[in-house]
Structures are given as structure tokens and as C-alpha cells.
Amino acid sequence: MTSVQEPRLRIAICGGGISGLALAVALSQVPDVNVQLYESAGRFREIGAGVMIWFRTWRILELLGVAEDFAKVANAPPTEERGIGFDYRRSDMAGEGFRFGLFELPYGCIRFHRAHFLGAFIANLPSNIAHFGKRLASYDDSASGPVSLHFGDGTSAECDLLVGCDGIKSSIRTAMLHAIARETGNAEVKSLGVPYWSGIIAYRGLIPTDKLVKDGKEHPAIATPIMYCGKSKHVVGYGISRGTVVNVITMNSHLDKEGTPYSEEWVTECSTEELLDCYAGWEDEVTDLLRHIEQPTKWGLHSIKPLPTYVHGSVALVGDSAHAMLPHQGAGSGQAIEDAYVLSRILSDPIVTKSSLSHALAAYDAVRRPKANAILVGSRKSGQMYEFDDEALGERYEDLGPAIVHMWDWLWEEDPEADAREALDKMHAAIRDGLS
Numbered sequence: 001m002t003s004v005q006e007p008r009l010r011i012a013i014c015g016g017g018i019s020g021l022a023l024a025v026a027l028s029q030v031p032d033v034n035v036q037l038y039e040s041a042g043r044f045r046e047i048g049a050g051v052m053i054w055f056r057t058w059r060i061l062e063l064l065g066v067a068e069d070f071a072k073v074a075n076a077p078p079t080e081e082r083g084i085g086f087d088y089r090r091s092d093m094a095g096e097g098f099r100f101g102l103f104e105l106p107y108g109c110i111r112f113h114r115a116h117f118l119g120a121f122i123a124n125l126p127s128n129i130a131h132f133g134k135r136l137a138s139y140d141d142s143a144s145g146p147v148s149l150h151f152g153d154g155t156s157a158e159c160d161l162l163v164g165c166d167g168i169k170s171s172i173r174t175a176m177l178h179a180i181a182r183e184t185g186n187a188e189v190k191s192l193g194v195p196y197w198s199g200i201i202a203y204r205g206l207i208p209t210d211k212l213v214k215d216g217k218e219h220p221a222i223a224t225p226i227m228y229c230g231k232s233k234h235v236v237g238y239g240i241s242r243g244t245v246v247n248v249i250t251m252n253s254h255l256d257k258e259g260t261p262y263s264e265e266w267v268t269e270c271s272t273e274e275l276l277d278c279y280a281g282w283e284d285e286v287t288d289l290l291r292h293i294e295q296p297t298k299w300g301l302h303s304i305k306p307l308p309t310y311v312h313g314s315v316a317l318v319g320d321s322a323h324a325m326l327p328h329q330g331a332g333s334g335q336a337i338e339d340a341y342v343l344s345r346i347l348s349d350p351i352v353t354k355s356s357l358s359h360a361l362a363a364y365d366a367v368r369r370p371k372a373n374a375i376l377v378g379s380r381k382s383g384q385m386y387e388f389d390d391e392a393l394g395e396r397y398e399d400l401g402p403a404i405v406h407m408w409d410w411l412w413e414e415d416p417e418a419d420a421r422e423a424l425d426k427m428h429a430a431i432r433d434g435l436s
């Protein structure tokens with residue numbers, strides 16, 4: 001029998017971004033597991049940019065009992081009312097562009113400053129869980145004993161389950177896929193986890209909204225999330241921080257360069273002139289936004305291929321380490337939070353111990369991987385639709401608008417609670433079969 005002092009499971013989370021924090025908050029609500037979070041940086045940090053989520057993710061925040069803290073820092077307190085997800089305009093023309101699509105849904109587009117979003121998780125994290133300056137250098141996952149963790153600072157630790165929340169450049173994913181390649185003799189599996197350049201360059205920046213009021217008229221992106229679309233390019237603008245700031249992200253796609261090496265650092269600073277040159281000749285509503293970005297950053301957008309598994313031995317992947325995707329459906333963080341919720345629900349079942357852990361991880365993988373991998377693939381396709389590069393749809397606006405909206409259908413599939421129940425059922429069935 002498990003004593004009070006001895007936790008049912010010791011879980012190590014490596015990486016304290018959105019996925020690691022969401023998982024740590026969810027697992028900290030389970031009384032008989034011990035959770036430790038190891039972050040390589042000296043503190044939790046996020047970039048100065050916006051992040052948006054959809055109602056599925058909001059439901060999880062409610063289920064975790066943390067929604068109130070997020071509501072305080074959302075652009076507006078989220079409600080069930082239908083709101084605009086995105087207003088799609090054709091904009092690569094002088095004068096005035098035009099709307100060709102409108103995506104509306106309950107709760108609309110729920111949006112935050114990233115620092116505030118992370119802060120709401122941090123506010124719900126028990127104080128004795130996080131360890132900073134702990135870059136996981138390697139781990140040993142032997143079938144018989146615990147997982148040994150070795151950090152860059154020379155220290156080590158042990159756990160029963162290691163969860164890789166270490167982002168798109170995940171070293172845990174690399175180690176996992178290398179182990180699978182060794183065991184199966186299939187060397188090709190290793191390349192699936194190597195991030196590749198999408199051929200897309202993104203520019204990002206924030207604008208105080210007082211700069212976006214002209215002749216007493218507010219820029220439309222303050223109130224409405226807008227996607228300004230042009231051939232092989234698009235620009236997204238939406239208000240965050242209670243309407244005091246507009247978040248802008250722009251894309252410049254070179255699809256013929258997809259998979260080629262990206263020659264610069266993934267993220268660099270750039271000039272406003274470079275940004276304006278890229279969208280020269282676009283409608284005024286776009287240039288009015290871009291010229292107010294004082295310190296744009298330039299991103300070589302990378303992705304990974306869909307993985308054949310998110311689990312191996314006593315190790316699981318969550319968030320970008322499992323499914324780093326292009327941002328065209330604003331889904332990466334939401335999917336990370338869905339991973340965290342489903343995994344935490346499975347691990348909270350008292351039936352899960354070291355000896356039954358493999359069934360728990362298999363259930364997590366069976367439920368989450370097909371969904372997140374499908375969104376990873378769909379996000380890439382959505383981006384091509386926004387930029388009139390979808391071969392079948394091109395510039396046929398009457399078909400394109402509905403087809404873009406159709407790409408969001410996954411939002412209405414079984415909700416995260418149903419996913420968690422399905423995973424629990426799968427795990428129980430596997431444990432029963434193992435016993436019979």
C-alpha cells in the first residue's frame with residue numbers, strides 16, 4: 001500500500017512554457033502525485049506578443065478552476081455570446097480592400113498578452129514546484145528503475161515519469177525518437193522530429209492603441225480580429241490587454257523554399273522599413289497598422305512533421321515538443337493545454353502506478369496524437385488558403401470563405417472532457433485485458 005510519505009507517482013516536467021505550466025497546474029491538483037518542474041531559464045518568461053485561444057481551451061481553464069484569473073487579463077471577459085473569430089479581407093491592393101469571409105463562434109477570439117497569459121498560470125502554481133537554471137542535458141529511462149535526469153549544471157534527479165514540455169527544439173523529443181530508431185531499426189523516424197523551415201517569414205509587433213486613432217476614428221483591428229489577406233502573404237491584427245494594445249503578426253510565404261535551410265537566427269530584430277516594403281501597395285488599413293510597429297521582430301517559422309508517437313517508455317511529450325505547428329489556426333497553445341488536461345486526468349486516476357504507467361501513456365497517445373497531428377497538418381493548409389495559394393480554391397472567394405471556416409470544424413468535435421473520458425476508458429480496458 002502507498003504510504004502518505006510515498007507519492008503514487010513522481011512526475012518531472014521539463015520546460016516551463018505554456019505547456020509545462022498548464023500541466024504543472026493541472027497535476028498540482030492531484031493530491032498523491034509529486035510534481036517537479038525544471039526550467040532551463042532563470043525565470044518563467046514569454047515574448048512580448050499576443051496569444052489567442054478558442055472556447056475549447058477556455059472550457060479547460062474553467063475545469064481547472066483557473067478561468068477567473070485568465071478572465072481578468074483577457075482582452076474582454078469571455079462570454080458564451082457569438083463573437084468574431086476572424087474577419088477575412090482581401091487587402092493587397094491600393095485604396096480599400098473587401099471582406100471575403102467571416103468566422104463567428106461562441107466566445108469569439110479570446111485574446112491575451114502572452115506575459116499575462118503565462119502569469120495567470122504562474123499565479124496558480126504551488127510555490128515549491130519550480131526549479132530554474134535546470135536545462136535537461138540527458139536522461140536514462142531503463143525499463144526496470146526510475147528515470148534519471150541529468151542537468152546542464154551537473155545536478156541530477158529521478159522520477160517515474162518524465163514529461164517533455166521543452167518546445168519546438170525539444171531535446172527530449174530527439175532522444176525519444178533516437179531510442180525508437182535504435183529499437184525498431186527504422187532510422188527515418190529520427191528526421192520527423194527535426195524542425196524544418198516552412199518557407200514563411202513572420203514579422204511581429206505590438207502597438208499602443210492610442211497611436212491607432214485617426215481623426216477620432218479607431219483602427220478596426222482594435223475591436224475586431226482581422227486577417228488581411230494577399231497573394232502569398234497575410235497580416236493579422238487583434239486587440240489585447242483590454243483594448244490598450246494591438247498585436248500584429250504578418251506572414252510572407254515562399255512555399256518553394258519550404259524545407260530548405262533557414263540562413264538566419266530563427267528570431268531577429270528588423271526595421272519598420274523592411275516590414276513596410278514587404279506590404280507596399282496594400283490597403284491603407286494595413287499600412288496604418290504596420291508603420292506604428294516600432295521594434296518589429298522577424299521570425300523564420302518552423303514546424304515539425306506529425307510524430308508517430310508522443311510516448312515511449314516512461315517519457316511523454318506535451319505541447320510544441322509533440323506537435324510544433326504553424327500558427328495559422330491559433331492552436332498551438334490550445335493544443336498544449338488540451339494535452340496537459342487529458343494527461344493530468346489520466347494520471348489522476350489512482351489505478352495509475354509505476355507498473356500501469358505504460359497503459360496510461362498509451363491512452364494519452366491514442367486520444368491526443370490523432371487530433372493534434374490533424375490540426376498540425378490543417379494549420380499549414382489554412383495558411384495557404386488565407387494567401388490564395390490553395391491549389392483547388394485559389395481566389396474563388398465564394399468557396400474560399402466557407403472552406404476557411406470549415407477548417408475550424410475540429411473546435412466542435414468531442415470536448416476535452418469527453419476526450420479525457422475516452423482516454424480513461426481506453427486505459428481501464430487495457431489494464432483489464434492485461435490482468436485477464
Ligand SMILES: Cc1cc2nc3c(=O)[nH]c(=O)nc-3n(C[C@H](O)[C@H](O)[C@H](O)COP(=O)(O)OP(=O)(O)OC[C@H]3O[C@@H](n4cnc5c(N)ncnc54)[C@H](O)[C@@H]3O)c2cc1C
Pocket residue numbers: 014015016017018019020038039040041045050051052053134135136137165166167168170171202249299318319320321327329330331332333334335336
Ligand atoms: C508566430 C507565432 C504565433 C503563435 N500564435 C499562437 C496563438 O495565437 N495561439 C496559440 O494557441 N498558439 C500560438 N502559437 C503557438 C504557441 O506559441 C506554442 O504552441 C506554445 O508557446 C508552445 O508552448 P510550449 O510550452 O510547448 O513551448 P515553449 O513556449 O517553447 O516553452 C518551452 C520551455 O522549455 C524550456 N526548455 C527548453 N529546453 C529545455 C531543457 N532541455 N530543459 C529544461 N527546460 C527547457 C524553455 O526555456 C521554455 O521555457 C504561435 C506560435 C508562433 C511561432
